[in-house]
Amino acid sequence: MALFTKVGIVGVGLVGGSLGLALKKKRLASTVVGTSRHAGSIARARAIKAVDDGSRRLDILAGSDLIVLAAPVQTVLDQMGRIRRLIDDDCIVIDVASTKEAVVTKANKLFARFVGCHPLAGSHQTGVANARADLFFHADCIITPVRSTDKAALAAVVKMWNCIGSRVKKMDPAAHDRALAYMSHLPHAMAFALMSAAPRKYLTLAPQSFRDMTRIASSSPELWDDIFITNKHNLCASIDEFTSQLGRIRLALQRNDTRSLFRALTAAQHKRQRSL
Amino acid sequence: MALFTKVGIVGVGLVGGSLGLALKKKRLASTVVGTSRHAGSIARARAIKAVDDGSRRLDILAGSDLIVLAAPVQTVLDQMGRIRRLIDDDCIVIDVASTKEAVVTKANKLFARFVGCHPLAGSHQTGVANARADLFFHADCIITPVRSTDKAALAAVVKMWNCIGSRVKKMDPAAHDRALAYMSHLPHAMAFALMSAAPRKYLTLAPQSFRDMTRIASSSPELWDDIFITNKHNLCASIDEFTSQLGRIRLALQRNDTRSLFRALTAAQHKRQRSL
Numbered sequence: 001m002a003l004f005t006k007v008g009i010v011g012v013g014l015v016g017g018s019l020g021l022a023l024k025k026k027r028l029a030s031t032v033v034g035t036s037r038h039a040g041s042i043a044r045a046r047a048i049k050a051v052d053d054g055s056r057r058l059d060i061l062a063g064s065d066l067i068v069l070a071a072p073v074q075t076v077l078d079q080m081g082r083i084r085r086l087i088d089d090d091c092i093v094i095d096v097a098s099t100k101e102a103v104v105t106k107a108n109k110l111f112a113r114f115v116g117c118h119p120l121a122g123s124h125q126t127g128v129a130n131a132r133a134d135l136f137f138h139a140d141c142i143i144t145p146v147r148s149t150d151k152a153a154l155a156a157v158v159k160m161w162n163c164i165g166s167r168v169k170k171m172d173p174a175a176h177d178r179a180l181a182y183m184s185h186l187p188h189a190m191a192f193a194l195m196s197a198a199p200r201k202y203l204t205l206a207p208q209s210f211r212d213m214t215r216i217a218s219s220s221p222e223l224w225d226d227i228f229i230t231n232k233h234n235l236c237a238s239i240d241e242f243t244s245q246l247g248r249i250r251l252a253l254q255r256n257d258t259r260s261l262f263r264a265l266t267a268a269q270h271k272r273q274r275s276l
Numbered sequence: 277m278a279l280f281t282k283v284g285i286v287g288v289g290l291v292g293g294s295l296g297l298a299l300k301k302k303r304l305a306s307t308v309v310g311t312s313r314h315a316g317s318i319a320r321a322r323a324i325k326a327v328d329d330g331s332r333r334l335d336i337l338a339g340s341d342l343i344v345l346a347a348p349v350q351t352v353l354d355q356m357g358r359i360r361r362l363i364d365d366d367c368i369v370i371d372v373a374s375t376k377e378a379v380v381t382k383a384n385k386l387f388a389r390f391v392g393c394h395p396l397a398g399s400h401q402t403g404v405a406n407a408r409a410d411l412f413f414h415a416d417c418i419i420t421p422v423r424s425t426d427k428a429a430l431a432a433v434v435k436m437w438n439c440i441g442s443r444v445k446k447m448d449p450a451a452h453d454r455a456l457a458y459m460s461h462l463p464h465a466m467a468f469a470l471m472s473a474a475p476r477k478y479l480t481l482a483p484q485s486f487r488d489m490t491r492i493a494s495s496s497p498e499l500w501d502d503i504f505i506t507n508k509h510n511l512c513a514s515i516d517e518f519t520s521q522l523g524r525i526r527l528a529l530q531r532n533d534t535r536s537l538f539r540a541l542t543a544a545q546h547k548r549q550r551s552l
Contacts, residue, residue, distance in 0.1 A: 195544035221541035265497035
């Protein structure tokens, strides 16, 4: 039996489009509709049957019993008020943004049945053209319920993620944002900065390590400047901690302090090998 | 016809062991002998037939017409004098170190027929246990001849790398070290520093981007502190440039300067997409 009668996906990109495909494949939604600012994305989403119907206008969302906010996070924040006026009070609303505190705080004021979600299944290959039904399979999905979160809505959302193969982990929105600063946002900032720093003439020599390290610098600037800005305090703190650790390596080099250098590299190697 | 009668590999680890396998597979050497500080590595190298004979003593190298210096770079620098006394004047000597200027300068004083080499085919999975005959296939190999380099030795070394499938690129030793600081040594320093900075409790959430970014933090500290120290001036300069670029992102965040932030991310994304 379908878990939802009508699902409205706001932003049919990689994540929104993939969720549409997964919901339809698992028959969790009778109807899926989608919106996008780009007419091309809507056409593509319809063509691959990620949605049954689509529009650039938000009106198409009316009558949904599940809304998925899947646009870049600043757009999500900007659109929430308009979406609230289109839907019923008992409609469940989720988002899939990479930062949670700003979205969850605002959404909980507007929607009676909101559940913050962050499927750890993005990619530098954005857009509905890269959508696939198994994007969330075997992936972690962090959900960030708060004390006031509607219990039935929470249960339905957990069930949905489980049905499409995700492992659900619950976290406090603030703890999520601190953790993701280190686990995702800092690495992205590092990748962008490394690409900026590397002289162009050397790039023909790039070995696999450099390619792996900068792969995520191909990520969408539209998505990532929103993520960086909405998690700026945690990201700045993680940049400072990282810069301090890199500075320790630099200082050991400058002083020819091979003992400190070896100790720092060995500690990092052990931590990597034991925990990942 | 074999290119060499007896090849002596000093340090049968990942690169030395793989070169032994490749030389024997392509019948480029009649005999291959190897040394290591570790008896276990010698036994393993013999077992997989990367070498015909091996020893912890350097004497086994006597009579070689090609010597491959494949130990960690500081060990290479330390052992060169002793190796010189064991071999004939016309023996060709190559190294495979990740930094070139220090090795090439010293080796050119000691050996009449030295050619500096750096196959870009290492891995965080070190040791002869990971050796494979095709490690150098389709990989770049940078060689760093200087004005005084023996032409016949150079030709033989280029032929050897070509025969085992490498694309040979010639560079000045100093230019090599500047380029590799950005393309390899800085990314390794970043990976070690990121592992050090990341709070242990968050590592269970590590998405693919974090795993890719820190893969090379599993690399051997013994190898990498030598590489860092022997290229410290270029590495420090690349750390400074990278830190400055990361600082620009941080400043834009702090100032809520979304325009500068978007411009920085977009420039990095374009550079990545166009050149890699």
